[in-house]
Amino acid sequence: MAPELRVTQVDPQDREALRAWSVPSRAAFLQSAPTEEDLQERRRAVTGHRLSAVHDTVAGEDRVVATLRTFDSELTVPGSGPVSVDAVSTATVLPTHRRRGLLTRMLTADLERARHDGHAFAALIAAEAPIYGRFGFGAATRATSLVLDDARVRFRPDAPAASGSLEFVPDGRTAELAAVHDRTRRHRPGGLLRDEAWWQAAARRGPGRWLGHSGHVVLHRDERGVADGYVAYDVTDESVGRVPDGTAHVRDLAAATPAAYRALWEFVTSIDLVRTTRAGNRPVDELLPHLLVDPRAVQTGPVDDLLWLRALDVPGALAARRYLGCGTLVLKVVDPLGLAEATVRLHVAAQRCGADGWVCAEVTTTDAEPDVVLPVGELSSLLLGGTSAVALHAAGRIDCSAAAAYTLTTLMATPEQPWCPTWF
Numbered sequence: 185m186a187p188e189l190r191v192t193q194v195d196p197q198d199r200e201a202l203r204a205w206s207v208p209s210r211a212a213f214l215q216s217a218p219t220e221e222d223l224q225e226r227r228r229a230v231t232g233h234r235l236s237a238v239h240d241t242v243a244g245e246d247r248v249v250a251t252l253r254t255f256d257s258e259l260t261v262p263g264s265g266p267v268s269v270d271a272v273s274t275a276t277v278l279p280t281h282r283r284r285g286l287l288t289r290m291l292t293a294d295l296e297r298a299r300h301d302g303h304a305f306a307a308l309i310a311a312e313a314p315i316y317g318r319f320g321f322g323a324a325t326r327a328t329s330l331v332l333d334d335a336r337v338r339f340r341p342d343a344p345a346a347s348g349s350l351e352f353v354p355d356g357r358t359a360e361l362a363a364v365h366d367r368t369r370r371h372r373p374g375g376l377l378r379d380e381a382w383w384q385a386a387a388r389r390g391p392g393r394w395l396g397h398s399g400h401v402v403l404h405r406d407e408r409g410v411a412d413g414y415v416a417y418d419v420t421d422e423s424v425g426r427v428p429d430g431t432a433h434v435r436d437l438a439a440a441t442p443a444a445y446r447a448l449w450e451f452v453t454s455i456d457l458v459r460t461t462r463a464g465n466r467p468v469d470e471l472l473p474h475l476l477v478d479p480r481a482v483q484t485g486p487v488d489d490l491l492w493l494r495a496l497d498v499p500g501a502l503a504a505r506r507y508l509g510c511g512t513l514v515l516k517v518v519d520p521l522g523l524a525e526a527t528v529r530l531h532v533a534a535q536r537c538g539a540d541g542w543v544c545a546e547v548t549t550t551d552a553e554p555d556v557v558l559p560v561g562e563l564s565s566l567l568l569g570g571t572s573a574v575a576l577h578a579a580g581r582i583d584c585s586a587a588a589a590y591t592l593t594t595l596m597a598t599p600e601q602p603w604c605p606t607w608f
C-alpha cells in the first residue's frame with residue numbers, strides 16, 4: 185500500500201466520519217451517495233460494529249477510499265448450537281483505488297485481530313466467488329430458489345397436519361418474528377444471530393429490503409397460541425385483462441414445527457389471484473417437495489454458495505462442533521496467511537456419544553504423519569457438513585488417500601444441509 189494511504193477506525197456515532205465512510209461503501213455496491221435518512225439508518229445498523237477506513241489525499245482533500253465492517257455474531261455449528269464468529273461485511277474499495285492491496289490490508293488485519301480475540305471462525309457472504317479463497321475462506325453453505333405452480337400444490341395425506349392459526353402481522357411488530365427466528369436458527373448448521381438492529385432494519389420498507397415496498401408478514405401460532413413460524417412475502421401482479429396472474433415472492437419463511445411449516449406453505453401457495461410462488465435463498469434439502477402429491481409442482485434451482493467460513497483456530501473450530509460418525513484422522517492444515525496452521529489428531533469415538541447421538545471429538549495437536557493435508561479454506565468449507573471431502577479429493581484440492589477422504593466425509597456429514605437464511 186502506498187505510504188500516503190492511512191487506515192483508521194471510524195466511530196459510527198461521528199456523523200461526518202460515518203458520511204465519509206459511507207461514500208465508497210455505497211459507490212462500490214453501485215448505489216448513489218447516502219441521503220440523511222440512509223445515514224441515520226446506517227448509524228443504527230452499525231452501532232457496536234468495527235468500521236475500518238482507508239484514507240487517501242485526493243485533489244488535496246482527505247477522502248475515504250476503502251471500507252471494511254466487522255462485528256461479533258453467533259453461528260450455529262453441527263450438533264452444538266451457536267458459537268462466536270467474526271462476521272465480515274462491507275468490504276469495498278472505490279473503483280479508482282481497486283487492486284492496490286487495500287482489501288488485503290484491511291481484511292488480514294481484521295482476521296489477525298479476530299484470532300487474537302479468541303474467535304475460532306470468521307464468516308462472510310462473498311459478492312464474487314474468486315475473492316476470498318486467498319484469505320483462507322471456503323464456501324460452507326449453499327442456497328437455492330424454488331418456483332411453485334400453485335395449482336399443483338396438494339399435500340399428501342400422510343404429511344403433517346396443519347393445526348394452529350395464522351394472522352397478519354402489523355408493520356414494525358417484529359418481537360415474535362425475532363423469537364421464532366431465534367428458535368429455528370439454533371438447530372440447523374449455518375444459522376446466524378439476528379440482533380435487534382437487524383430486525384429494526386427489516387421493519388423498514390423500500391427497494392432491496394427484507395419486505396420490499398409492499399410485502400406482508402403472516403405469523404403462525406400453535407394451538408396454545410405460541411408463535412412458531414412466519415412467512416414474509418411480497419406480491420407482484422402480471423395479470424393481463426381479466427386473467428389473474430399474481431406471483432408471491434417468499435422473502436423469508438421460518439417454522440419451528442412441522443405443523444407451522446405445512447400451514448405457512450399451504451397459506452402462501454393458496455392466496456387468491458396468485459398463480460405462482462417463488463422463494464429465494466432456501467435450503468438445498470428443502471422438505472416441501474416430499475410433502476406434496478406432485479413433487480414436480482416445485483422446481484428447484486439454481487444452487488449457489490452463500491456463507492463463506494474461515495477457521496482461525498483449527499483445534500478450536502474442530503472441537504466446537506459435534507459429530508455423528510466415528511473415526512480418527514491426522515489433519516495437516518495449511519494457511520496462506522499463516523494464522524491457523526496446525527497439525528491435529530481428530531478422534532471421534534462412539535463411546536463419547538451424547539444422548540442425542542452427536543459425539544464430542546477429542547482434538548489434539550500432534551507431530552504425527554498426516555492422513556490428510558488440506559488448505560484452511562477447504563477445511564472451512566467442510567466444517568458445517570455442506571461439502572464432501574471425497575469431492576475435494578477428486579478435484580485435487582486436498583491431499584490424502586481415497587479411504588481418508590471417505591472417513592473425513594462421513595465424520596463431517598450432517599443430517600441436514602447447512603443453510604444461512606440471514607444476509608449481513
Ligand SMILES: CC(=O)SCCNC(=O)CCNC(=O)[C@H](O)C(C)(C)COP(=O)(O)OP(=O)(O)OC[C@H]1O[C@@H](n2cnc3c(N)ncnc32)[C@H](O)[C@@H]1OP(=O)(O)O
Binds near residue numbers: 213273274281285308
Ligand atoms: C464480505 C463482502 O463485503 S463481499 C463485497 C465485496 N465488495 C464488492 O464486491 C464491491 C466491489 N468491489 C470492490 O470494492 C473491490 O474490488 C474488492 C473489495 C472486491 C477488492 O478490493 P481490492 O482492494 O481491489 O483487492 P486487493 O487489491 O486487496 O486484491 C487482492 C487480490 O484479490 C484479487 N481480487 C480482488 N477482487 C477480486 C475480484 N472481484 N475477482 C477476482 N479477484 C479479485 C486481486 O486481483 C488480488 O489478487 P493478487 O493478489 O493475485 O494480485
